[in-house]
Amino acid sequence: MDFGNRRVHNRLGPAPGASSSSSSSSSGKVCHHWRAGRCNRFPCPFLHSELPEAAANSSRPNQRDGPGAGGHVWRNPNSGGGRGGGSGGPNRWGRGPGGADVAPRNRVQDRPCKYFLAGDHCSYGERCRYPHTYCMSNSITLLTPLQGHEQVVTGIALPNGSDKLYSGSRDGTVRLWDCQTGQCAGVLKVGGEVGCMISEGPWVFVGMPDAVKVWNMQTQAEMNLTGPTGQVYALAVGNELLFAATQDGRILAWRFSAATNCFEPAAALEGHQLAVVSLIVGGMRLYSGSMDKTIRVWDLATLQCIQTLSDHTSVVMSLLCWDQFLLSCSLDKTIKVWAATESGKLEVTYTHTEDNGALALAGMPDAQSKPVLVCSLNDNTARLYDLPSFSDRGKIFGKQEIRAIQTGPGGLFFTGDGTGELKVWQWVIDASQT
Template structure:
């Protein structure tokens, strides 16, 4: 999607690389090739000791029959819903307050409310899904699936049915989950010393070995999976592999602390680290070509947007970077907040300017900012600091998911002012 003329005027001309779309998975990382043949990531079968019910869930997506269980409520309704009702396909009359004692699962579904300001529209709150005991570190809703997956530092992946909103299975990973992403039909879960992956369509399960510590961030580009580690390294695997063993292509060294955010553009990989730097890596040779050191505290999130790179930090700033004529990134704009920032996420509004969602550190708020003006549109609230944000990858509604440090998963629906129905999700 071409960048808007107003943003070009504000931030200056960008480079002329291949066009790139706003990607919620864009997170900077910096590689330094180390031993192209240094090891092989073995895919054990099965690496995840799944219960029979979970194995069935990893088959082709299908509608789940309503069992009348009180565990969980449909996304967007307080009452049991027909099996064919999709996420967000609920009339306002279907949503009502259903008070229940504290500690039940899920939490009472309140009348949807729209978090907005200045008449710019906002998000309607649909429901909160409870069950995780610690911070949610990843959310995944694969394309074509009616299942929502959430990973937590409590060591579990919960599987939620998209028709009823119920938690239909809990997968124990044997340790803290550092991150989770989706690519096509695959769900990737980063844990200590491995990346676990399963295909929701075929049921194939892989275990990518090689990490020496916790996997903190992941992204995938051109059949290459990159994983940022707690020891500062970035590992790269060829994925998916033609055989059961997936090849470890390279280890990118350079950061000296956790790599907690990765992003990719057409030709570059970006990595954000607790060492206060962003490293820029050439995807062709996996070499570090630039180190950005303008942030004064830990870099917590990086995001690629068209020909720009956005980064945020605990130094209370969001920075916008653009390529110079020489191809190196230069700082174009700095936006300041009253809090440090934890997570960046971007989405388009059809026919309008994009929205940047910024999770505030040590705060229960997610700030919605209009781009390129950085004017506040509103806020989303949570129990504690929001650790991860994700957008549904398909379906008739644009659903947003937020996971906080207390283990609460909230479901929101984009409800722009003046529109009669939700806009379609991004492809």
């Protein structure tokens, strides 16, 4: 998947190993070549102070517990390993080697050029003091933007056996993108705002107002699943069931019937008081986040709620299972890490605080197979963090809020923002992380 082999390599800051605050920068002036993205002096006599400092090396997570162990990238908090322990145990969250608190890196103080971000002409050109880039990180590179949607992108999917990337938007369309050329290969009008989208095997599921639209990419079968009331905000698959989170607070479940070649209604999970906006399946558990500020834990065998988590103080926007942990983010400006106690109940083991509300979570390995968390915020950025230390790996900048993040093969991942633009990113080797 080379997306037309169009790559954008951003040169940001000093060579690997150079400090942004070295004694050689005693002049106190910021390098204008660096601001233009083309400084090649090492060491440079001027400051490269608008980039975060390289973090201290953190120990590599135990391979048995990290992404890809046993073929499973994400595992349920209750699915094995020490309860709340193991090599990535609670005592290591947000902490560096030896258990000492990680000294926070200097956060990126300056945003990229606002004219550049908006797609406008910057009259300063190479003399602009702000970087002309969509990311500030040595770990990722932008391959190409995909433009066509007219409203916010709410879902991205890569179905098995397809050479197309699918994206859904509130503009009422699903777009198909050719993975070789990066060109739009088709537009499907679905008849309503797309609230979410996932793929499972050859299936693509699209959440819409009062329905879930289903396509099979192998058989070309298409069907509408009715039953939801209001917008479907989230979808998940587990234990041979399809789950849909609805605006009226229910979670509807369907089971595929080979006899009828259709999805048959199986259950309605009730308990949330307001709209359910996030779902994730891990092991034999379904986790649901809601506007009622709670997370509910459901047993997939019985479809009964076995625990309600009430530590968030605002909408629980996104959920993620990583190793033996559950991660959640909220408009209350926190990312919480949950671990199971000896009794099997989940409790918060670490809280990471942001300056803005958190919108979406995604987890993936970087170019060196180290686990990384990507979290989008409502200040039009997405933050990249090492796990479990939460060491800063950089920022992605969107024209508007980044509502959709999807991982892909070969170190690719995708983001979609409020303007309707998708971006294709790839992890690259970061010398500071070796």
